[in-house]
Amino acid sequence: MNSSPILSIQGVTKRYAQHTALDSISIDVPQNKIFGLLGPNGAGKTSLIRIINQITAPDEGQILFNGEQLSLSHETRIGYLPEERGLYKKMKVGEQALYLARLKGLPKKRAMELLKFWFEKFEITSWWDKKIEELSKGMQQKVQFIVTVLHEPELLILDEPFSGFDPINASLIRDEILRLKENGATVILSTHNMSSVEEICDDIALIYRSKKILSGGVKEVKAARKENIYNVSFSGDKMKFSQALWIDAELLETSTEGKLNVAKVKMLNNKTPNDLLKALIPHVEIHGLHEEIPSMNDVFIQRVNEINKAELEVEAV
Amino acid sequence: MNKIWLIVEREYLTRVRKMSFILITLLGPIALALGLSVIIYLSLSEDVIHKVLIVDEKAPAFNSISNTQNIKFNYANNMDLQQSKEMFYDSDYSCILYIPKNIEAGNIAILYYKKQPSASVIRGIEDKVEAVVEELKLDQYKIDRKEFYDVKTNFTLNPVKYSETGDEEELDKGATYIGFGFGILIYMFIFLYGVQVMRGVIEEKTNRIVEVIITSVRPFHLMMGKIIGVGLVSLTQIVLWITLTLGIFGIAQATILDNYYSPEKLTEQVQATPEVMEELQAEGAAKSGIMDPNSIINRTNWTVMISLFLFYFFGGYFLYSALFAAVGAAVDNETDTQQFMIPITAPLGIAYIFSAAIIKNPEGPIAFWLSIFPLTSPIIMLVRVALGVGEGGIPIWEVALSMVLLVLGFILVVWIAAKIYRVGILMYGKKPSYKELWKWLRYSNK
Known part of the structure; x- marks a missing residue:
């Protein structure tokens, strides 16, 4: 996938009266990927999403959609699931879905066909004539998800897509997101709950205090933050284990899992896991060894700490 | 622009389909039309025939009073006021009209009633009495009838705005x-x-x-x-x-109010008294x-x-x-x-x-x-x-x-x-x- 990005956000800044919501953010969202827009609450994710959806306009910077200046003509090619879900409570499910689909530019007949397909797929055909207020919150979310994807948008923007779903429905939605990607769509997932999306995201951007602080492929970002820490599970004497270690292998902690002991070892001075095994094998029986890869959450916290530290240093100077 | 009409359609349909809209839209006119009909019915139902006994101390001057549509006059030939009053409640008379001897001088007569008659009935009786009193006076002063009606004036003041450009606006x-x-x-x-x-x-x-x-x-x-x-x-x-409202009112008119308020009836009345109508039209709003x-x-x-x-x-x-x-x-x-x-x-x-x-x-x-x-x-x-x-x-x-x-x-x-x-x-x-x-x-x- 070397094609040009579907969405190119270039130096976007948005200021409100009291604060700057976005501070010259530049992000490229590659075609046909699931892109995670991550950051704590209030970081500026929703402001950015609203700008992409052309609900508000940036004060500075520009956005390209497939290389073209983002304009109103693109809005039918974008699907948006806002964080705060909402539907007309008194309107019937089917009627409402049809209305929203037609607002997105679908002809009535085509919209009906698609709705039928999705309602059958989600097994909610019997809801068609129910009022939204008669549905549970999870059911409403399903309807809203259908409405978001119905017009087969090239770019889907899902703000906190899993909040409000029980685990079964959350996995249903996750499968749908992956299928949409298979069918060629690009998906932007925005969330503050990083662990919920890191397994399905291809790329991410981290936003913190109105600034982008990190971006790239999930694997690369995590790999770059590896600390050469290995988890070794073994049977045998813990004393012997620690005696086998030398100056370049630092024992961080040990624990017991069933009959096995697990030790966390940090390798220093570019030593490899082979060096570790060589040292250990004569003394204990090794059952497993794997490298510890930081979670997105760890990466984020590390990065935030770095920034805060740098700021403190600047202030100190 | 297409999308505006989609929105218009939704806003319109969701509202007119609401039960509250349908109820208010239907009940409003029914209430209004029924109210109107009842008012008209009540005001017209007063037009029961009033039987009025005339006790005339100037007999037989008031013997000539003619009946109107809803007032029937009976002349008490040999009863004085006291006798009439005594039999009043046993009779089917609704009023006694007492004409005193000096009516031309005092211009006052008395109407005794059981139940207060409506203003229009009183007005009708007044008009009748007034006409007789006028006749009496004409005889008394020996005035020619034709001269009198020529002189009698019904005055109208017509305000007309005269603008700077000479236009007249009424x-x-x-x-x-x-x-x-x-x-x-x-x-x-x-x-x-x-x-x-x-x-x-x-x-x-x-x-x-x-x-x-x-x-x-x-x-x-x-x-x-x-x-x-x-x-x-x-x-x-x-x-x-x-x-x-007009529809329901029309139906109500055709049924409950039929006898009182039909257009034919109105034209009949007009034909019956063409002079009166002409006079009314001529006077227009002024009167x-x-x-x-x-x-x-x-x-x-x-x-x-x-x-x-x-x-x-x-x-x-x-x-x-x-x-x-x-x-x-x-x-x-x-x-x-x-x-x-x-x-x-x-x-x-x-x-x-x-x-x-x-x-x-x-x-x-x-x-x-x-x-x-x-x-x-x-x-x-x-x-x-x-x-x-x-x-x-x-x-x-x-x-x-x-x-x-x-x-x-x-x-x-x-x-x-x-x-x-x-x-x-x-x-x-x-x-x-x-x-x-x-x-x-x-x-x-x-």
Whole structure:
């Protein structure tokens, strides 16, 4: 996938009266990927999403959609699931879905066909004539998800897509997101709950205090933050284990899992896991060894700490 | 533009399908028509035949009194007042008319009754007695009947405005009541449906659905779609109310009121007394004044009136509902609307209060200025144009100016409202001040 990005956000800044919501953010969202827009609450994710959806306009910077200046003509090619879900409570499910689909530019007949397909797929055909207020919150979310994807948008923007779903429905939605990607769509997932999306995201951007602080492929970002820490599970004497270690292998902690002991070892001075095994094998029986890869959450916290530290240093100077 | 009509369609259909709309639209006219019918029925049912016993101390002068449609006179030949009174409650007479001996001098007779007769019955008896007394006096003074009727005068003062250019305009103030009626209708509907627009906006905002919708349509289109949709609902209601009321009233007329109020009956009466009718028509409003609705209705130019009503109705409704929409967008819930409602409802209230005064003085300076100012003109101008437009009524330029200003005012208000609306629908959790609203107005476009 070397094609040009579907969405190119270039130096976007948005200021409100009291604060700057976005501070010259530049992000490229590659075609046909699931892109995670991550950051704590209030970081500026929703402001950015609203700008992409052309609900508000940036004060500075520009956005390209497939290389073209983002304009109103693109809005039918974008699907948006806002964080705060909402539907007309008194309107019937089917009627409402049809209305929203037609607002997105679908002809009535085509919209009906698609709705039928999705309602059958989600097994909610019997809801068609129910009022939204008669549905549970999870059911409403399903309807809203259908409405978001119905017009087969090239770019889907899902703000906190899993909040409000029980685990079964959350996995249903996750499968749908992956299928949409298979069918060629690009998906932007925005969330503050990083662990919920890191397994399905291809790329991410981290936003913190109105600034982008990190971006790239999930694997690369995590790999770059590896600390050469290995988890070794073994049977045998813990004393012997620690005696086998030398100056370049630092024992961080040990624990017991069933009959096995697990030790966390940090390798220093570019030593490899082979060096570790060589040292250990004569003394204990090794059952497993794997490298510890930081979670997105760890990466984020590390990065935030770095920034805060740098700021403190600047202030100190 | 297509999307606006989708929004209009939704706003319209969801509202007219509501049970409350259907009930109010159906029950309103039924209540109104039944009320009207009952009033007419009650007033007509008084027209039972009144039997009046005449006790005449000037016998036989009053023997000649003739019956009217609902008053039957019987002449007490050999009973004095005392005897008559004694048998009164055993008889089927409803009144005793006592003519004293000196009636020409005192001009007073006495009517004894069991149940108070209506004013029109008393008036009918009075007229009869008056006619006889006149005859008596004519004989007494030996005046020729023909001379007398030639001299007898029924005077009318006709106020005519003489303008600078020499045009003569005859003011017909009675007609302003019709305009007042239309003005009040507009006042009512602006309130009813303006608030509905506001509620609709608040609903979308609290539902959060607005965020989904404005990724498909511009906020301006959403606002206008809502205003137009709700406006069409109000028009539907007005049209249904008027046709249903007239329809039900017509049916009621054909059934319960048949004997009293049929058009044939009216024409019969007219034919029976052509001179009377002619006289009435000649005297016109001067005698019957505003109390004779037929004359006002006949003299109103309904084409002009109804087209102006529609213009001012929609103009006023659009103007105010745009303001209501802005208020709805600025707040999170209905209880927060109070502070912003006052500046909107104040001009409406002023227009309402002054419209009553302007019936009496439709050409004064207050009437002029209020009928030009867009926030009050929809109500006030309707009161005025009932006088007619152009010759004999309100100068055309005044009406034209008022209409142009209403359109300009509408554009300005919509422009302002759209800005507040655009920012407001995405603002949650804080109740904005006027200062804040001013800031929203100055946000750059997009």
